Amino acid sequence: MASGLPGQDGGEGLLFLTDEQVRKGIEAMFFAYRAFTADPDRILEGMDFGRAHHRAIHFIHRSPATTVSNLLMILGVTKQSLNRVLRSLIDNGLVEARVGTRDKRERHLHLTEKGLALERSLSDAQRARMRSAYRAAGPAAVQGFRQVLEAMMDPELRRQFQTLKEGGV
Amino acid sequence: MASGLPGQDGGEGLLFLTDEQVRKGIEAMFFAYRAFTADPDRILEGMDFGRAHHRAIHFIHRSPATTVSNLLMILGVTKQSLNRVLRSLIDNGLVEARVGTRDKRERHLHLTEKGLALERSLSDAQRARMRSAYRAAGPAAVQGFRQVLEAMMDPELRRQFQTLKEGGV
DNA sequence: TTGGAAAGTCAACAACGCTGTCCTAAAATG
DNA sequence: CATTTTAGGACAGCGTTGTTGACTTTCCAA
Numbered sequence: 431m432a433s434g435l436p437g438q439d440g441g442e443g444l445l446f447l448t449d450e451q452v453r454k455g456i457e458a459m460f461f462a463y464r465a466f467t468a469d470p471d472r473i474l475e476g477m478d479f480g481r482a483h484h485r486a487i488h489f490i491h492r493s494p495a496t497t498v499s500n501l502l503m504i505l506g507v508t509k510q511s512l513n514r515v516l517r518s519l520i521d522n523g524l525v526e527a528r529v530g531t532r533d534k535r536e537r538h539l540h541l542t543e544k545g546l547a548l549e550r551s552l553s554d555a556q557r558a559r560m561r562s563a564y565r566a567a568g569p570a571a572v573q574g575f576r577q578v579l580e581a582m583m584d585p586e587l588r589r590q591f592q593t594l595k596e597g598g599v
Numbered sequence: 600m601a602s603g604l605p606g607q608d609g610g611e612g613l614l615f616l617t618d619e620q621v622r623k624g625i626e627a628m629f630f631a632y633r634a635f636t637a638d639p640d641r642i643l644e645g646m647d648f649g650r651a652h653h654r655a656i657h658f659i660h661r662s663p664a665t666t667v668s669n670l671l672m673i674l675g676v677t678k679q680s681l682n683r684v685l686r687s688l689i690d691n692g693l694v695e696a697r698v699g700t701r702d703k704r705e706r707h708l709h710l711t712e713k714g715l716a717l718e719r720s721l722s723d724a725q726r727a728r729m730r731s732a733y734r735a736a737g738p739a740a741v742q743g744f745r746q747v748l749e750a751m752m753d754p755e756l757r758r759q760f761q762t763l764k765e766g767g768v
Numbered sequence: 769t770t771g772g773a774a775a776g777t778c779a780a781c782a783a784c785g786c787t788g789t790c791c792t793a794a795a796a797t798g
Numbered sequence: 799c800a801t802t803t804t805a806g807g808a809c810a811g812c813g814t815t816g817t818t819g820a821c822t823t824t825c826c827a828a
Contacts, residue, residue, distance in 0.1 A: 451727045453661070453722075455745065456635075460654070461760045462748035463632050464675060466625075480814055485629070491623070499775065506633060511816055513777065535775040535824045557621045564616060564624065565752035567743065575734065576624065576744020579631035579730035591630045649783055667806060680785055682807065704794050704805040 431575045455578075471554035478522070478560065482507075484552055487541065491527060492594075494536040498529075513563045524548060638724035647691070649677075652683045653721055656710065659694060661717045664698075666708040667690075673759065693717060 473592050489504050490496060502512055512590045516539070519525040524545035530536035541549060580588055639653045657672050659665060671681055685708075688694040693714035699705035710718055733741050749757055 445666045446748040447730060447733060449726060451741075455729050455733065455741070456657075456722075456725055457760065457763065458745055458748040459632065459635055461756050462751045463628065465756055466628055469755070482815055497775080507815085508817060509776070509799070510778080510818085514815080517777090519650055530775095533775085537776075550609065551620075553625075556625055557618060559751060560624050561603070561616060563747050565747040566617040566750040571625070571746040572620075573712045574693065574740030577736040577745035578719030578732050578744035579627040582631045582728060583634045584637070587630050587634055591626065596696045599726065604825080609810070620774060668804090676784090679787085679808090683784075686807090692813095702795070702805080704792095742793060 465559065466556070469559055470552045473552055473555060478518060483510070483519060486512065486515050486519060487524070487545060487549050487552065490539045491546070491553075495528075497536045497538060498527075501534075504594070519545070537582055546565055590598065636727065637726070638728055639721045642721055642724060645685060651680070652688060655681065655684050655688060656693070656714060656718050656721065658717070659708045660710055660722075663709055664697075666705045667696075667706060668705075670708065673763070688714070 467481060474480055489501055503507060520527055523542055526540045526542055527537040527593055530538055583591060635652060643649055643653060651753045654674055658670055689696055692711055695711055696706040699707055751758060
C-alpha cells in the first residue's frame, strides 16, 4: 500500500516515518556499510592485517601521541582486542609506542613512515568512495546524511564523535 | 587550514569536498554503525545467537519463502557461514525450511512463531533508534541520508538493494 | 610506606568469517 | 536415457576479532 505513491518522500510529513521507510533505511545502512569497508578490506587482504588494524591506524593517524586507553575508548573494544592489534602493528614496524615522559605507565602511539604509507593507501581508497558518493548526492544530501548519522548515535558516543570532530588535526 | 571557516557547509559548493569533510563522514559512519548494531547485539547476547543470526532472521522475515541461495547472495557470505547460522536457527525452532514444491532441491525459509517473536523484538529496537534519528533530523535530512548511502554502494550492490526495496513485502 | 587505581600485557576462549572437499537429490540438457 | 549442472548440506580446519580473567608496573594519595 505504501507503494501506491512511489515517488519521492518530499513534501510528505507523515509517510517518511512508516515502518517501511524506516526498514529501508536499516537495509541501506547494512549494504552501505559493506561497501564502506570493502576497499580497505581488499587492500589489507594478503597482508597480516584486517579491519581492526585499519581502525587503529586511522585513529592513531588523526590523533598522534594518543594513549592506549584513549584509543580503547574511541574504538569501543576491550584491552586485549586492541592489544593484539597494536602488538602486530608495532612488531611489523608500522606503529611506535613511546613511553610517556610525565606518566611512565602510558604509551604514546605514533605511525612510522611505513605506517603512514599504509594509512595513506587505505584512506585514499575510502575517501575516494566517500567523496564520489558525496559528489553524486550533492551538498544538501551530505548534510542530511551527517545529521541522521549523528542522531543515531547514543549521547555518549555522539559526544565522543564531536570531540574528535573539533579536536582533530 | 580547512578549519579556518568552521561554520556550516551550507552554501559552500567547494568546501564540502575537502578531505576534512570527507574524513568526518567516514568517522560518522563508523560511530553510527556501532550504534546501529548495539540494540540487537544487546538483545542477542546471552542467547546462542549473534549478529549473523539477526541478519538471517531479518531477510527471511522481509522475504518469506526465500531460498538459501537467494539469502546467500543478499548477505554476501559463503555457504558454510550461512549454513552454520541457519542450522542453529532451525535446530532452535526459529526457522522452518520447507522443501520446494516446484523444485524439490530448494528449501524455502520461513520464520516460526518463535522466530517471528524474536524478529519483532530485534527490529522494534532497531527501528525505534532509526525512527528517532529520522525524527530528530527531519524529512529532508532523511532523503539526503538515503541518497548518500545508495551512492556509496557498488552498482551491483545497489541493484540488489533496489530490487529488495521494490519487491519487498 | 603502603595500598588502591590506572595503564598495559598475556592466556584462553567464542563468534563468525573463510577455503576446500565430498556428498545427495533433483533438474536440465544432450 | 545418460550426463551435466544446480541446490543444498556436512565436515575439517583456519584466521580475525571480539570476550573475560589474571598478572605486572607505575603512580598517587591516605
